[in-house]
Amino acid sequence: MTSGTLYRLSAFTTTPQGGNPAGVWVGEVLPEPETMQRIAAEVGFSETAFVAPTVGYDRTIRYYSPEAEVSFCGHATIATGVVLGENNGEGTYQLATSVGIVPVSVCQRDGNYEASLTSVEPRYTPAPSTLVNEALSALGWTQDDLDGSIPPARAYAGAWHLVLAVAKEQRLAELNYDFETLKALMLRDGLTTLQLVWRESATVFHSRNPFPVGGIVEDPATGAGAAALGGYLRGAELMTAPTTILIRQGEAMGRPSQLIVDIPVSGGIVVTGKAIRI
Structure with missing residues (x-):
């Protein structure tokens, strides 16, 4: 061995x-x-x-x-x-x-x-309506919950994620989804996590990431998802690069995490963080 x-x-x-x-x-x-x-x-x-x-x-x-x-x-x-x-x-x-x-x-x-x-070079595609509707159903959400200024997308920076942005903080705070239904949907679509976000301000996002395909209900910090989100925001011209955003994740789980995401004009997205032995 x-x-x-x-x-x-x-x-x-x-x-x-x-x-x-x-x-x-x-x-x-x-x-x-x-x-x-x-x-x-x-x-x-x-x-x-x-x-x-x-x-x-x-x-x-x-x-x-x-x-x-x-x-x-x-x-x-x-x-x-x-x-x-x-x-x-x-x-x-x-x-x-x-x-x-x-x-x-x-x-x-x-x-x-x-x-x-x-990250490797990011890319994104608008999310098909059937994928979005199935994901919303598994989450117990509706189209009315979404933030129209950040349309649903499949985003990639080494792994694929479905980005769904909500308009209100309370919607993100209430996460109780159908594990097996969402897992099957994600496996079929080749998704690693769902990148569920609420934009607090121009440079601060809150995120929650269901990860049923890994056997995990929720990820408290998702660097690959953060990079994918940064690439999508730049590629769809939803943000002017270069810029830096902060993603706050894991707070609802009692495991607060801070991900610093630098979005350059071109090339890979830079995600920065510390780590400590446990």
Whole structure:
């Protein structure tokens, strides 16, 4: 069996009680897929990242939820960046994901390591009305709940997400969905999470992310979804780049998370956060 070291961290927070927990496994070579899947299930967090080798700035990384491999995971990438910083020092690590190279810049700030990932090139498509209607039905929402200024979209920055923006904060606060129905819909459409957002101001968003395809009811911090949202806002010209937005997530779950999203004029979206050992 391939040997490695397993770390447990919470990303997008500076306290173990906040953020999104992730496993980070580091070894000389990646385990077999079935072994990575078993480890991820045993860890039980929404994702575990597997990284090899143990030295150098060029690494290979794969991501597994308790139920399946995931093409890209932002919070586990931030957690990985912090582990690499703690073990190997500051710098920019080039992570070869299954969807492309994701640079992760790691530095120390205020006594904690901070990591900034740059996503692969984002893209989006308007969400088909049938997909939106089925998702709204599973959520127990209606078209009247949506914010017309941010139309529903399928957005990608390493993984696909359905972006649904609501007009009122209270609608986002009440999340009680049909797990199996939404899971089947998402599997059929190739979605990793739903990026459910409410825009508090021009630069502050609140987000909740159902993740039934990973066997998780809700993700407390979704870096891949944050990058996808940033790419969609820029691509659809709903925001003028360059700009920076803050996404607040996990608060309704008691695991507050803060995701800083830098949206450049072109290229990948930059998502920044800290992570702490748990």
